[in-house]
Amino acid sequence: MIDYSKILSEKVADLKPSGIRKFFDLAAEVKDVIALTIGEPDFKTPWHIREAGIKSLEKGRTWYTANAGLFELREEISKYLKRRFSLEYDTKDIFVTVGGSEAIDLTIRAIIDDGDDMLLPIPSFVCYDPICKLAGGNVVTIPTKRENDFRLTAEELRAAITPKTKLLVLPFPNNPTGAVMRREHLEEIAEVLRGTDIMVLSDEIYAELTYGGERHVSIAEIDGMKERTIIVNGFSKAYAMTGWRLGYVAGPSPIISQMLKIHQYAIMSSPTTSQYAATVAMSDCDKEVEDMKQQYDMRRRYLVKAFNDMGLDCFTPEGAFYVFPCIKSTGLSSEEFCEKLLHSKKVAVVPGGAFGTSGEGFVRVSYSYSLEHLMEAVKRIGEFLEELKK
Amino acid sequence: MDQLLKLLEQNAKLSTEQLSAILGKSEEEIRKAVEEYERTNVIVGYNALVNWEKINPNDCTAVIELKVQPKRDHGYDELAAEIMRLDEVQTVWLMSSSSYDLSVIVRGHSFRDISMFVAKRLATLESVTSTATNFVLKRYKEHFFPFEEIEKDERRHLNID
């Protein structure tokens, strides 16, 4: 008998399976669940993006692209970064990845060595931590606070920096809180970083999904920050293209060229059909994005009011498609809350602790669902809270 | 307030309170806007989309094409006004078609019911020169609503991305 535990990499075996696996296993057994758990758009990819993918197949464009991706797509990305953020990136400092996910993986792997520190504001998306650990790095978490609208503050950042800090993950607009960093907040962060050699992984995958007038600002726009920033972005969220698996990175040449080296060996090139489709997404879909955003915005307002009305304090998120109500007033842990809600009302939401220890006491509710679906869920959550009080 | 109309067009049951939350406007603003739309006939009415076939399996719908010879004092509008008054009539449209002029949608309890209605009440109208009755065999979708759910949410339900 082979003892596989001796064969497996220690780093891999040591990775903790996601803490809420148990909850999801439970949820999978309950029938006819009203789920509010999904982190991808409910919209379909806009038709003319799909059409561009189909056309490329009809024309037989089924080969690999250049390692860095189709030139015309990189050109469109470069134009987008210019028109949207006034950022000048040469096409050679941009490349196309398999989702924002690969872009995150490459950024961390290109920078983190054994024993290096990576700063990670939490709660946040679940992939940064394990990737850093695989690279041999230490994850230094920085809990963001409700009273700061879940933003990273300069003091918190300053206090977390050590001589071993190499990378700061800046995951805004944030999954799961919906927090955004405005220009003035980014200025403060930049002030702390400018005197250092710390790089920033700016995960801007929700850049186009912000609400309430102010659009997302990239930290690379702030004085002295472009040379310290690796921008990670992608097509999954804004263009409803999760299944196409396409993202990109832009950053300083010396780093991008090293990341491209890993990409070249590990991936070769990103999916070709998706790249043809994404070229159209970048050049010709502002209106579709705006329309989807309006729908998200209506749902967001509805949910924030509904949770506050039900007595669960709910921060007004300004980005992404999640609300993050606080459930501490129920006296339950977030996992207990989710399990009870699931069993008594068949509504599934995600325990906040899944996104880092400081997410405890909150739950993540996705609004990538129709208003009707959300209204039914809200009705049931309301009943659940009433029953808890008894 | 285009969004308000779109929301109501899809679901007239939304309360002022819900609309206020969804649109980020005060309830007062919503109430005023709706009243204004009703007053100016931008919102013409509210109704439920009923699947009558579930109650009475023989119930049916027909789309009737009317050819019309308009007269000096009795044009399309006058004729349409007469047809609109009939309770069985659900819809009346003036069409730009080379083969007929008015399209009338009628509901009845049976094919025969409707045929008799056309023969007695529509074909006999002055200036109607001919009628053609098209029976609806199956209603798939009306006013944005499918009669049977065709699309399931195929996304994975449980994940933390």
Ligand SMILES: Cc1ncc(COP(=O)(O)O)c(C=O)c1O
């Ligand atoms: C914050 C954040 N970054 C990155 C991703 C990865 O997205 P993709 O690989 O589909 O581009 C996600 C997906 O949920 C996310 O929430």
